[in-house]
Amino acid sequence: xxxxxxxxxxxxxxxxxxxxxxxxxxxxxxxxxxxxxxxxxxxxxxxxxxxxxxxxxxxxxxxxxxxxxxxxxxxxxxxxxxxxxxxxxxxxxxxxxxxxxxxxxxxxxxxxxxxxxxxxxxxxxxxxxxxxxxxxxxxxxxxxxxxxxxxxxxxxxxxxxxxxxxxxxxxxxxxxxxxxxxxxxxxxxxxxxxxxxxxxxxxxxxxxxxxxxxxxxxxxxxxxxxxxxxxxxxxxxxxxxxxxxxxxxxxxxxxxxxxxxxxxxxxxxxxxxxxx
Numbered sequence: 001x002x003x004x005x006x007x008x009x010x011x012x013x014x015x016x017x018x019x020x021x022x023x024x025x026x027x028x029x030x031x032x033x034x035x036x037x038x039x040x041x042x043x044x045x046x047x048x049x050x051x052x053x054x055x056x057x058x059x060x061x062x063x064x065x066x067x068x069x070x071x072x073x074x075x076x077x078x079x080x081x082x083x084x085x086x087x088x089x090x091x092x093x094x095x096x097x098x099x100x101x102x103x104x105x106x107x108x109x110x111x112x113x114x115x116x117x118x119x120x121x122x123x124x125x126x127x128x129x130x131x132x133x134x135x136x137x138x139x140x141x142x143x144x145x146x147x148x149x150x151x152x153x154x155x156x157x158x159x160x161x162x163x164x165x166x167x168x169x170x171x172x173x174x175x176x177x178x179x180x181x182x183x184x185x186x187x188x189x190x191x192x193x194x195x196x197x198x199x200x201x202x203x204x205x206x207x208x209x210x211x212x213x214x215x216x217x218x219x220x221x222x223x224x225x226x227x228x229x230x231x232x233x234x235x236x237x238x239x240x241x242x243x244x245x246x247x248x249x250x251x252x253x254x255x256x257x258x259x260x261x262x263x264x265x266x267x268x269x270x271x272x273x274x275x276x
Contacts, residue, residue, distance in 0.1 A: 001045070002179040002266075003034050003145070005064060005103075006057040013060060018179055022051040032064045032231075034180065038128055038144050039230040060103035061176040062147060063126070067229040069096040070222060071151060071168060075212050075237025082245025091213045091221055096151070096235070097169040104178040107273040108152055110254060114170050115156030117252040117272075120238035121196035121204050121260040123189065124149040125215055126180050127234070132227035136216040142228065143215070145182040146189055148260050148268040149235040150175040150196075152252075155244050175258075175270045176233075185264065190214055192263040194239060199256045206239030208262075213237075 002018040015026040015033025027048040029036030037045055073092035074080040080087045102108065110117050128144030151168060152175065158167025168174075186192070189208060196204040213221070218234055243250035252258075254274035261267050 001182045003062055004179045005034055005060050005062050008057050017045055021054045023054055023057055024051050025049045034062055035231045059178050061101045062180045065098050066231045066233045069233045071096050071235050072237040076210050076239045077212055078240035079238055082240050091218055094164040096174050100169045100171060100174040102172040102175050104268050106270060108270050109172045110272055110274045114154035118153045118155050118243040119196060119258055120151035120242055121194055122149045122151050122235045122238050123208050123262055125234040127228045127232040128230060130229050132223055134219050134223040136220040139216040139219045142219060143183045145180040146186055146265055147176055147180045148262050148265050150260055151235055151238060175268055177268055178266050181265050195261045197259045204239050204241035211236060
């Protein structure tokens with residue numbers, strides 16, 4: 001199934017399941033119905049109301065306020081090399097604030113303080129069943145599904161210190177969506193083509209088979225330290241081709257279209273816009 005969040009006539013955010021060109025609304029559970037369904041552990045969603053035509057709704061980020069967004073840095077060997085950083089013996093983990101989330105077909109805002117803005121196409125994992133000290137071999141028991149994240153980063157802020165969170169958490173710096181695909185629809189998340197184009201030019205093109213630390217290792221490592229919660233997002237890292245690693249370096253400019261495609265997970269589109 002494909003879980004979405006959307007706005008309809010009342011401009012409130014609702015949860016639903018995408019079925020072809022229709023959206024079946026979930027029973028309203030407050031501010032984040034998709035998160036409520038994930039946390040419930042229910043095998044099947046609880047629907048309410050009549051199906052809506054996809055063309056009559058506006059999709060927003062499938063999760064509005066996940067408990068945490070764990071970013072994984074330098075998780076493709078070639079990306080670490082282009083960033084001139086050493087591949088670590090354990091995953092490089094940083095946080096992105098939930099206030100930075102935006103949805104598909106929205107503007108990514110570029111304020112003056114977000115210096116050297118960059119793009120990063122990433123496969124993200126959404127945790128379903130919570131757990132602490134999860135064995136790598138049991139990782140699938142704890143995965144609800146997968147989505148696309150663009151880990152937009154202000155390199156001038158990110159790399160000014162050893163702490164990356166602020167440089168990756170400007171408002172709108174975490175485009176997510178267009179939906180969460182449940183794990184039963186993705187046989188192997190480590191065999192997915194991933195691509196980002198910038199105003200039609202291919203900037204990143206790789207396959208998730210090239211991940212250094214794969215999803216079982218990431219879940220085991222993170223959960224040894226902090227209990228994972230339902231709705232936590234693990235953004236697994238970006239392949240080579242980011243603006244930071246290019247010669248000359250290629251930063252995002254206003255009025256550019258960013259399009260990320262990940263096999264089986266759809267297409268996430270956003271446009272950049274400068275603000276004062």
